[in-house]
Amino acid sequence: xxxxxxxxxxxxxxxxxxxxxxxxxxxxxxxxxxxxxAGLYFxxxxxxxxxxxxxxxxxxxxxxxIYVWVAISLIALLNLHLKGRAQMELITVxxxxxxxxxxxxxxxxxxxxxxxxxxxxxxxRGAPGKAAASRPSRRGAGTGQ
Numbered sequence: 230x231x232x233x234x235x236x237x238x239x240x241x242x243x244x245x246x247x248x249x250x251x252x253x254x255x256x257x258x259x260x261x262x263x264x265x266x267a268g269l270y271f272x273x274x275x276x277x278x279x280x281x282x283x284x285x286x287x288x289x290x291x292x293x294x295i296y297v298w299v300a301i302s303l304i305a306l307l308n309l310h311l312k313g314r315a316q317m318e319l320i321t322v323x324x325x326x327x328x329x330x331x332x333x334x335x336x337x338x339x340x341x342x343x344x345x346x347x348x349x350x351x352x353x354r355g356a357p358g359k360a361a362a363s364r365p366s367r368r369g370a371g372t373g374q
Contacts, residue, residue, distance in 0.1 A: 233272055240269045264301060268294075 243265035251258030271278040271294060278290030287293045 236272045237269065240265045240272065244269070 244262060247258045247261035247265060250261065271290065275290060278293060280290075282288065282290045282293035285293060287296065
């Protein structure tokens with residue numbers, strides 16, 4: 230009798246959860262509600278679970294309940310796996326978009342770690358001044374200007 234009372238309370242909590250979840254995910258809410266109500270029915274009238282199991286070709290009602298629970302658990306696990314994969318693909322697409330957007334913004338700006346003057350060397354040679362005069366100007370390069 231105590232186990233029956235515990236199962237009734239737990240299944241009523243699932244019914245309440247399914248009712249609240251219905252607004253966010255109608256399919257999950259309806260399936261949870263149906264499973265919890267069927268569980269409540271079989272807890273209150275266990276003879277009907279045995280009759281249904283015999284009709285389905287399963288020996289006992291408990292076996293039927295366990296088989297159905299395993300099937301529902303596997304479906305839920307598959308659903309979670311597929312949702313996780315979809316989220317990972319979405320994260321990949323978003324990361325790619327952010328990387329492309331930041332690369333587009335950075336065009337024309339100096340890259341950190343590189344000199345803004347590509348002609349400058351590590352030893353300090355090539356700084357604007359006398360050495361710059363010996364370099365041809367880019368504006369008039371090759372035109373004689």
